[in-house]
Amino acid sequence: MNEKFVITGGKPLSGTVSISGAKNAAVAILPATILAKGVCTIENLPQISDVRLLLNILKELGAKIEVIDTASGSIRIDTSEVNTCHATSQLMTRLRASYYFVGAFLGLCNEAEALLPGGCAIGKRPIDLHIKGFEALGAKVEIENASLFASAKELNGADIYLDQASVGATINIMFAACMANGRTTITNAAKEPHVVDVANFLNRMGANIRGAGTDTIRIRGVKKMHGCSYSVIPDQIEAGTFMLAAAATKGDVIVQNLIPVHMEALTTKLIEMGVGIVRGDDYIRVFNDRRPKAVNIKTLVYPGYPTDLQQPACVFLSIAEGTSTILETIFESRFKYVEELRKMGANITVTDRLATIKGVPQLKGTSVRATDLRAGAALIIAGLMAEGETQIYDIGYIDRGYDHIEDKLLALGADIRRTKVEDNEDDHLEYIY
């Protein structure tokens, strides 16, 4: 069903919120379970619609899925009867991460067919680097009628240089290379925490991967992989969203079950804005009682400031004292939400990849539309700090990546409710998890 959020702003968030498992790790780990041809038990799996889509795709491929415990996000996935290398379900087109089936199928059976992925429209989002990697390993890759076909007699390790440190390409190449003959080196690899988490998961399944988290990843091909138990790391972006929401509502929130070092780029920016921060072992307390100081942000690959926290930061800076700038260097069209923020009274101009944000004293509630996942989360923050009522439409985007976001916000004292708008295709998705 199609739903909207109705938020009455002006309530400072306070209390403790616990962060769920990382979306971008989970959406790679699920397709990778087919490499095991066995049973994997995954814990701390976020309850988000992208995970639900992938579980449905796995089930269509022949995997057996058993939910052990929703509270801890534990699921058992048995892929021993997945006897196909063709992922042709239309569900594949509904998310970005479905491209991980290509690397996983190639790694498992030297062959793959997959419908091309969907996901948030935040730029061109090509997959040429994934393909370049598969080809370097010896695969022939063709794209025809929105499907990708890849096949190889055998995969042989290779030295692969990525022109951009792409998260998706790094992970997909790791999948394909795990059981290739010999050694593969990925140079200029992505270093994001979820890349490290996925490498750790693959190693737990028997792979031999070294260097994840640096810009050179070395993979020595193994003959076979096996099932394992694994707990997904906390979501860096969900944590950052709550940290910004706490600051934006002049609240005082302990964001717990996060890895503080993953948050450094945001934490230092918040301190620069004048926000109070206390770092613990697995939590960060964020407290604030004023408009932020204007700052300049440039999105970068990890450990730089993450592009996925660009929109939530822009919302907070829309009420800054002074003029801030945000330079988006990762995706070319990630400022669509600015139009929605302007409806709420923000004074932001965008020239190419640069947003110039002239702080206003306060945003005002109105009806807005989520234009993608992180933009949707940003609009929630806008609604929470605005005067009056905000209605956010197209919240299906937000559900793709945030686990029970309104319940977590309600527990922190927010005035937010989800109401129905009309039916849509989500009703036809089996509610496995």
Ligand code: UD1
């Ligand atoms: C992933 C994340 C997304 C995050 C992004 C950057 C998932 C499911 N999504 O997206 O939340 O915003 O990382 O941290 O994990 N590029 C190419 N050719 C390619 C691949 C990428 O030119 O073959 C470019 C992209 O257009 C973009 C840049 O490289 O400009 C980074 O993209 P990438 O890191 O691959 O992002 P995604 O994996 O799509």
